[in-house]
Amino acid sequence: MSRASDPAVLVLHAVRVLGSGDDRAVAARYGLDVAAVHEELLDLEAFGLVTWAEFAGTGGWSLTQRGRAEDDRRLAAELAADPSGRAGAVVADALTTFAPLNARVLRACTDWQLRPGPGGRLDVNDHADPAWDGRVLDELAAVVDEVRPLLTGLEDELRRFAGYDERLGDALRAARAGHGARVAAVGASSVHGVWMELHEDLLATAGVPRGA
Template sequence: MTTTLAKPDYDVLNVLALKKMAGAPAIAAVVELSPDDVEERLASLAAGGLAVVAGGAALPTDEAEPRLAATAAEIYAGVRGDDDVLALVEQFEKTNAALLTTMSSWQQVDVGGRKVANDHTDAAYDGKVISRLERLVGRLDGLIAALARHDARFATYATRFATALAGIDDGDHDLVSSPTRDSIHTVWFEFHEDLLRTLGRERAE
């Protein structure tokens, strides 16, 4: 039987696994720990064979996923039995499909049946995509709140979405889909992966 992780270690390793590669400051920005504390946790996870630390960044090892899964099964048994959460998760699947399509329409536009890169010169088009994104993000409110009743850490997703949307409103459009920033796509992807792990489900093809 796979042993489980204690809570701060789960949070740190979980965020690392969601980000796939991250330094202590990026992890500390999401979990309620200082960068120094995260650094210490990472060193201990590395010593336990669950992470590799190289050149200021850490990556999860292949042993990380099974350990996280075993821990999630234990600490989120209550979430998995919460009918309110499960009903909201059903809706999320639909919202997720709409989000992926909307992200693609931010990156590419249809010109005469051919997809070409969106050069972002059509402010009205971009504005419509952004408002659709805002609506889709808004649809997660109930689910995030329901999850946060079990574990307060889920509330950080609401804060991250709000920060990204505020930046976009201020004209920082990289915050829509940039993979190197805490963009809507980055936060959404991490939320989705986190949700799947929390529920013990696999990602659908």
């Protein structure tokens, strides 16, 4: 049976996978109450686990180094609480399967932004070639199809992995409908943004430092 994470775990972890987000963004990540999340974030701030920063009129919470270590500890404890050990094994297997898919997504997102120009140099993709863009979208769709069994297995063990499938599908459908920013733009609504959250989620849950 899929295990639900403690709300306190979800709030701290939401800040991590988002990278930065205000109260509403953090609450929305796992469908939590905004007021309760705000109080939890203030507690986390008091313990030095998160910090608030503003720039150009916008602000967001992010993890401190101590907060990242605490998130690692809580995620490890969550896996250790599974007496069967199945959740940890599923996460480890998923990370291995994910690696080649991740390389394909990064390559496709690069192809969305850049394409070969005269003399072999790379030029900014002006999206004037529908065949080129179509191939990129087809590749992303193929990768999303391949990652779905992985996501199902993760969600069956840890409920907080729910939603990635739907978000990736939504971004792809929007991109095919002409909203090109939904491919690789910065933010949680693009294919690349959702994929990066999933990557961070997997690495953190498996206890593997990024870049290891």
